Amino acid sequence: MLDTERQATWVEENLVQEPKLLAESDGCKEFTVGDHDLLYFHLGRIEIETESIQDTAGRFNVLVLVDGEKAIVESLDDPSASYTMNYLDMVVVPANLGRYRIRNLGNHPICMHKTHLKDNYRDSL
Numbered sequence: 001m002l003d004t005e006r007q008a009t010w011v012e013e014n015l016v017q018e019p020k021l022l023a024e025s026d027g028c029k030e031f032t033v034g035d036h037d038l039l040y041f042h043l044g045r046i047e048i049e050t051e052s053i054q055d056t057a058g059r060f061n062v063l064v065l066v067d068g069e070k071a072i073v074e075s076l077d078d079p080s081a082s083y084t085m086n087y088l089d090m091v092v093v094p095a096n097l098g099r100y101r102i103r104n105l106g107n108h109p110i111c112m113h114k115t116h117l118k119d120n121y122r123d124s125l
Helices: 010-016
Strands: 020-025 027-032 043-047 050-054 061-067 068-077 082-086 090-091 099-104 108-115
Touching: 027 050, 043 050, 043 099, 061 068, 061 082
Parallel strands: none
Antiparallel strands: 020 027, 027 043, 043 108, 050 099, 061 090, 061 108, 068 082, 068 099
């Protein structure tokens, strides 16, 4: 149901959040940029100079290359399971893929948005 009380000001005050650093490794930083009780999904931002190791943890991941030239998303267990992304491409990483790597194939750092459902997402619907 559409809540007409929630105008732009309400959204800015209640839903928009400052990025929160989750993890940092050599050549990679991962942030939370969208996590609220009213949201049934988690939105993260991954800034990658070289590569980042990720894990589906049994949930499908949606990746969007929002800044940068090109990246490859590849399974760590099965190298034939890979997808090369260009700027603004979106890929759904299957839940059963498990651990995977995002490699930057461009000459400058890239930024990837990663979305996945929360554990209790059914309670939010």
